[in-house]
Amino acid sequence: MNYIAIKMLMGDTGKYIGIVMGLTFASLIMTQQPAIFTGFIARSYSFITDLGLPDIWVMDTKVQYIDDVKPLQDTELYRVRGISGVEWAMPLYKGTLKARLADGTFQNCNVIGLDDTTLIGSPPVLLEGKLEDLRRSDGIIVDIDGATEKLAKPARVAGGKQIPLKVGDTLELNDKRAIVVGIAKVTRTFQSQPVIYTTYSRAISYAPPERKQLSFVLVKAKQGQDLHKLTQRIRANTGLAAYTRQEFMDLTFWYLMKNTGIPINFGVSVGLGFIVGAAIAGQTFYNFTLDNIRQFGVLKAMGASNWVLLRMILLQALVAGSIGYGMGVGLTALFGFAMRHSILAFKFPWQLLVFSGTGVSVICMFAAFISIIKVIRLEPAIVFKS
Amino acid sequence: MNIAVRCENLTKTYDTGEQKVTALNAVNLTINLGELMMLVGPSGCGKTTLISVIAGILDQDEGLCELFGENLLTMKSKEKLRFRAQQIGFVFQAFNLLPSLNAAENVSVPLIINGVKRDVAKRKAIEVLESVGLEDRWKSFPAQLSGGQQQRVAIARALVHSPRLIVCDEPTSALDHASGHNVMNLLKEVALHKDRALVIVSHDARIFSFADRIAEMDDGHIVNVR
Numbered sequence: 118m119n120y121i122a123i124k125m126l127m128g129d130t131g132k133y134i135g136i137v138m139g140l141t142f143a144s145l146i147m148t149q150q151p152a153i154f155t156g157f158i159a160r161s162y163s164f165i166t167d168l169g170l171p172d173i174w175v176m177d178t179k180v181q182y183i184d185d186v187k188p189l190q191d192t193e194l195y196r197v198r199g200i201s202g203v204e205w206a207m208p209l210y211k212g213t214l215k216a217r218l219a220d221g222t223f224q225n226c227n228v229i230g231l232d233d234t235t236l237i238g239s240p241p242v243l244l245e246g247k248l249e250d251l252r253r254s255d256g257i258i259v260d261i262d263g264a265t266e267k268l269a270k271p272a273r274v275a276g277g278k279q280i281p282l283k284v285g286d287t288l289e290l291n292d293k294r295a296i297v298v299g300i301a302k303v304t305r306t307f308q309s310q311p312v313i314y315t316t317y318s319r320a321i322s323y324a325p326p327e328r329k330q331l332s333f334v335l336v337k338a339k340q341g342q343d344l345h346k347l348t349q350r351i352r353a354n355t356g357l358a359a360y361t362r363q364e365f366m367d368l369t370f371w372y373l374m375k376n377t378g379i380p381i382n383f384g385v386s387v388g389l390g391f392i393v394g395a396a397i398a399g400q401t402f403y404n405f406t407l408d409n410i411r412q413f414g415v416l417k418a419m420g421a422s423n424w425v426l427l428r429m430i431l432l433q434a435l436v437a438g439s440i441g442y443g444m445g446v447g448l449t450a451l452f453g454f455a456m457r458h459s460i461l462a463f464k465f466p467w468q469l470l471v472f473s474g475t476g477v478s479v480i481c482m483f484a485a486f487i488s489i490i491k492v493i494r495l496e497p498a499i500v501f502k503s
Numbered sequence: 504m505n506i507a508v509r510c511e512n513l514t515k516t517y518d519t520g521e522q523k524v525t526a527l528n529a530v531n532l533t534i535n536l537g538e539l540m541m542l543v544g545p546s547g548c549g550k551t552t553l554i555s556v557i558a559g560i561l562d563q564d565e566g567l568c569e570l571f572g573e574n575l576l577t578m579k580s581k582e583k584l585r586f587r588a589q590q591i592g593f594v595f596q597a598f599n600l601l602p603s604l605n606a607a608e609n610v611s612v613p614l615i616i617n618g619v620k621r622d623v624a625k626r627k628a629i630e631v632l633e634s635v636g637l638e639d640r641w642k643s644f645p646a647q648l649s650g651g652q653q654q655r656v657a658i659a660r661a662l663v664h665s666p667r668l669i670v671c672d673e674p675t676s677a678l679d680h681a682s683g684h685n686v687m688n689l690l691k692e693v694a695l696h697k698d699r700a701l702v703i704v705s706h707d708a709r710i711f712s713f714a715d716r717i718a719e720m721d722d723g724h725i726v727n728v729r
């Protein structure tokens with residue numbers, strides 16, 4: 118009977134494609150939209166993720182998320198260094214500065230200043246140049262996306278291709294010269310601004326003079342330290358806020374969840390996709406059963422039990438659902454692959470597969486359920502009606 | 504025992520809410536094994552209702568209907584399905600073949616419902632298709648066959664599991680004269696034998712001559728059996 122069920126399902130190519138398309142659409146929306154959402158969210162704390170070495174971030178108590186910098190006094194660094202259980206503590210400058218490009222226009226850049234001696238907090242991947250070159254005068258490292266897009270030099274001919282920023286090129290940061298000594302690959306951040314790395318002291322020299330300049334203190338705990346206890350100790354000793362990496366990511370994540378429209382926007386589109394997908398797929402599948410109701414009646418008259426017919430319908434829903442789901446997820450993966458170099462955020466963790474898989478299963482079960490009710494109630498005597 | 508079907512005082516009323524229609528009104532009828540019984544009468548007189556009750560796909564309100572000595576009304580639904588699957592073959596006016604199965608697969612269906620393996624069923628199906636003269640068309644789908652050919656496939660399907668009763672509702676009325684004749688010949692020559700009864704509902708006076716006996720119905724009654 119399984120064979121008959123499959124033949125029935127695929128016998129009418131037009132209707133079969135209709136059902137599968139409905140399910141494909143539903144799974145596509147239920148996978149692709151959350152993938153973009155997850156991508157966005159992950160981006161919000163990508164700077165923290167990229168910075169693998171420190172265990173604990175120390176900052177002003179009023180900081181709400183990673184881009185919300187509230188500078189500290191430089192002396193705080195030494196106070197943190199003095200706390201027991203701290204292996205090392207390094208300063209980090211993080212700020213937004215205007216870069217003047219070759220064509221005279223300005224571009225806001227994310228400037229990161231790293232501890233002059235250790236260069237802790239350096240970009241995860243260097244594509245060109247050496248990290249030590251940052252110690253050369255006016256040296257900066259620019260991220261590849263910034264170098265090829267927002268910081269690129271204008272084309273030589275009008276309408277031509279922009280020329281990417283290269284090692285050896287110069288920029289002006291707040292009227293001060295900066296020489297590109299390296300190109301880095303960094304995870305795109307939320308605002309998608311170019312990222313410029315330099316030493317802490319040079320970053321401060323670029324920045325407008327202010328009393329407080331230190332953005333974060335990065336702390337490495339001594340081996341075997343309980344990170345929680347250490348953060349408590351730092352808080353108690355300095356009156357500053359101290360978070361483990363994960364806590365800081367969570368802080369940033371929840372700030373964005375609570376204070377931006379992003380979750381609602383995505384929630385709405387995922388919810389709508391689910392409803393539309395369920396409606397389309399459920400409707401086409403139910404129609405399919407209705408169109409075949411006479412065939413089910415014939416089988417029933419010939420002695421097929423409700424249980425057998427139920428299994429046939431479940432199998433049909435399962436097959437259509439799996440194929441639709443596979444195609445939807447496949448299309449999402451293709452989409453993600455096509456967008457891998459673009460500005461669009463996209464992250465496809467396995468939990469998403471579970472999420473959309475569950476969604477499609479619910480839709481199929483619902484569609485199968487209403488079809489099964491119809492078939493179980495069916496009077497086999499309809500077979501004699503012409 | 505050579506009685507295939509025994510109906511006593513069969514009564515069936517359809518209640519659609521607005522009105523009640525008495526389709527069968529105390530019907531008495533006996534059909535013997537080895538017999539081709541034709542059921543004739545004006546439209547709406549209850550012919551289809553009667554064979555539906557006889558075939559166990561509709562329950563009567565009152566009266567008795569026995570098939571080979573068994574009362575389907577008192578059977579458990581599981582036994583009833585099994586009984587139907589093993590003992591009854593159906594032929595419909597509208598053929599009712601499954602459009603996405605080829606001829607051999609269509610003919611296999613009753614065997615598969617009875618738990619026969621697909622390849623065994625298919626071999627048997629092709630054999631039976633041969634007996635209705637369609638051995639070279641077993642791969643064809645219903646849409647690729649003429650009405651007469653489709654009805655022959657349907658007859659093969661009704662025969663394949665060797666049931667003891669075959670019920671046919673207007674098997675020739677969708678066909679032209681020659682095909683109808685051909686179909687009736689098949690039913691009489693191939694389907695009928697001493698251990699099996701055939702009940703055929705028909706309007707078509709041209710095929711009355713194939714019947715062993717004819718039961719005339721009118722307004723829910725059997726008015727005459729000849």
Ligand SMILES: Nc1ncnc2c1ncn2[C@@H]1O[C@H](COP(=O)(O)OP(=O)(O)OP(=O)(O)O)[C@@H](O)[C@H]1O
Nearest residue numbers: 517518519524526545546547548549550551552553
């Ligand atoms: N499912 C149903 N619900 C309500 N009334 C019905 C139903 N089926 C049949 N009837 C009514 O019962 C009566 C007998 O119907 P039946 O189909 O048995 O007649 P028939 O002799 O087969 O007619 P025909 O020659 O037109 O096929 C008719 O009046 C019909 O309208």
Ligand SMILES: [Mg+2]
Nearest residue numbers: 550551552672
């Ligand atoms: Mg009728």
